[in-house]
Amino acid sequence: LELSGLPKIDRIVDAPELAKVRRSLGRRALTALARQAVSDARERVRSGGQMPLWEEVLAEIERRAEARLRTGLAPVINATGVLLHTNLGRAPLPRASLENIARVAGRYSTLELDAELGERTRRGIQIELGLAELVSAEDTLLTNNNAAAVLLVLSALAAGKEVLVSRGELVEIGGGFRIPEVLARSGARLVEVGTTNRTRVEDYARAIGENTACLLRVHPSNFKISGFAERPTLAELARLAHERGIPLVKDLGGGLLVDLSGVVPGPDLAREPTVEACLAGGADLVCFSLDKLFGGPQGGVVAGRSELVRRLREDPLARALRVDKLTLAALEPLLDAYRRGALTEIPLFAFLLAPVTELRQRAESWRVRLGPFAERARVIESEAAIGGGTLAESPIASAALRIEVDAPDRLAAAMRRAEPAILARIDEDFVVLDARTVFPDQDDALVASLRRALGLSLEASPKP
Numbered sequence: 001l002e003l004s005g006l007p008k009i010d011r012i013v014d015a016p017e018l019a020k021v022r023r024s025l026g027r028r029a030l031t032a033l034a035r036q037a038v039s040d041a042r043e044r045v046r047s048g049g050q051m052p053l054w055e056e057v058l059a060e061i062e063r064r065a066e067a068r069l070r071t072g073l074a075p076v077i078n079a080t081g082v083l084l085h086t087n088l089g090r091a092p093l094p095r096a097s098l099e100n101i102a103r104v105a106g107r108y109s110t111l112e113l114d115a116e117l118g119e120r121t122r123r124g125i126q127i128e129l130g131l132a133e134l135v136s137a138e139d140t141l142l143t144n145n146n147a148a149a150v151l152l153v154l155s156a157l158a159a160g161k162e163v164l165v166s167r168g169e170l171v172e173i174g175g176g177f178r179i180p181e182v183l184a185r186s187g188a189r190l191v192e193v194g195t196t197n198r199t200r201v202e203d204y205a206r207a208i209g210e211n212t213a214c215l216l217r218v219h220p221s222n223f224k225i226s227g228f229a230e231r232p233t234l235a236e237l238a239r240l241a242h243e244r245g246i247p248l249v250k251d252l253g254g255g256l257l258v259d260l261s262g263v264v265p266g267p268d269l270a271r272e273p274t275v276e277a278c279l280a281g282g283a284d285l286v287c288f289s290l291d292k293l294f295g296g297p298q299g300g301v302v303a304g305r306s307e308l309v310r311r312l313r314e315d316p317l318a319r320a321l322r323v324d325k326l327t328l329a330a331l332e333p334l335l336d337a338y339r340r341g342a343l344t345e346i347p348l349f350a351f352l353l354a355p356v357t358e359l360r361q362r363a364e365s366w367r368v369r370l371g372p373f374a375e376r377a378r379v380i381e382s383e384a385a386i387g388g389g390t391l392a393e394s395p396i397a398s399a400a401l402r403i404e405v406d407a408p409d410r411l412a413a414a415m416r417r418a419e420p421a422i423l424a425r426i427d428e429d430f431v432v433l434d435a436r437t438v439f440p441d442q443d444d445a446l447v448a449s450l451r452r453a454l455g456l457s458l459e460a461s462p463k464p
């Protein structure tokens with residue numbers, strides 16, 4: 001067997017043809033790629049394959065280098081119609097948030113300084129007070145995300161004690177967040193109450209003991225129990241908790257601040273409780289996400305009674321879960337938009353509130369500009385969704401461009417690899433681009449990318 005014909009690693013790394021790769025990836029990464037490519041070639045030769053040409057080895061390394069460079073974060077066009085797409089970064093930020101991040105994060109800032117007094121202050125204090133005002137809470141505390149908020153609450157209030165949770169609420173949210181596991185890690189002991197489909201106030205009442213630290217109510221964000229099902233209202237649960245002198249904690253997830261009933265169609269959206277409603281309903285603490293229905297950066301909030309929030313703040317875990325300055329910079333303009341009631345300055349709500357007629361017109365304008373491919377496309381009615389593990393079954397009327405090709409998977413793949421990438425749905429062998437989640441200023445880029453992808457994927461398909 002003749003393996004000595006394989007190119008030497010040093011020769012590859014120093015090859016003038018790879019100067020560009022060397023500059024963009026660096027020698028160390030290029031050496032690793034070269035080793036990998038040569039080792040793969042050796043395997044192929046050993047199992048009877050051809051000795052690759054020098055040019056082939058270099059081409060293979062260039063291909064791998066490109067793939068490596070592509071794996072960084074890149075903006076994409078979200079034509080899936082899913083507003084809070086966890087794989088696509090959930091909520092896009094308002095322009096004012098981006099400007100504030102640029103203004104604050106590129107320089108030193110007053111992150112923990114009261115410039116007036118020249119004294120140290122608590123980071124995020126202004127945002128926490130602002131949030132408290134917006135949701136009518138005595139106090140709030142910011143964390144790195146809602147999973148952290150829930151962990152902190154359980155750890156600070158219930159470590160070494162018992163937490164009562166309905167068996168119908170022992171849920172997995174996604175991304176590895178499971179209520180029983182988070183509870184176990186906090187050091188609290190889970191006491192299961194009721195059954196999967198039915199839990200009553202009396203079930204909680206019977207389970208309360210000397211060692212009960214709190215009742216935990218978990219919002220069913222991403223699933224529904226229907227049929228022979230029942231659970232107490234929040235107010236009923238609050239009454240029981242307060243009679244017994246223990247706090248009621250609600251993990252709300254979504255983090256909706258404004259009542260959407262009457263604003264958007266869809267029964268579930270209208271029924272989604274606001275943070276304020278949960279507090280008014282008797283929850284002592286409410287935990288929620290900032291990048292779900294709040295429409296902001298990744299973050300979590302615990303809102304509620306100041307004496308409890310103070311206990312969280314004093315817990316050593318609080319320091320480990322604290323919020324970053326970029327998040328605070330993003331939040332400032334968001335709070336301002338909420339205060340002014342300027343919902344459409346928040347992209348999530350701009351998308352949610354866009355009239356279907358407008359979306360239909362935009363989808364039609366995409367179709368017309370497809371040129372030679374326009375005859376393959378039709379504007380159709382569509383259903384968008386909130387997503388992000390919220391409001392599982394609440395479709396939002398929308399409009400979409402439906403494209404007919406022989407190989408929809410191949411077109412979708414070409415769209416994902418386009419520059420910029422377009423993410424779409426495949427419905428019954430059609431590629432469907434929903435207009436509700438596409439920013440109007442992405443329309444030109446969408447048409448250009450889509451035309452290129454259509455050209456490529458049709459070229460590659462066998463002629464009938």
Ligand SMILES: *Cc1c(COP(=O)(O)O)cnc(C)c1O
Pocket residue numbers: 145146147148150173177218219220221222251252253254288289290291299300389
């Ligand atoms: C989404 C969600 C979480 C997790 O929130 P993150 O901000 O993603 O960490 C926890 N609980 C509920 C009920 C949720 O919906």
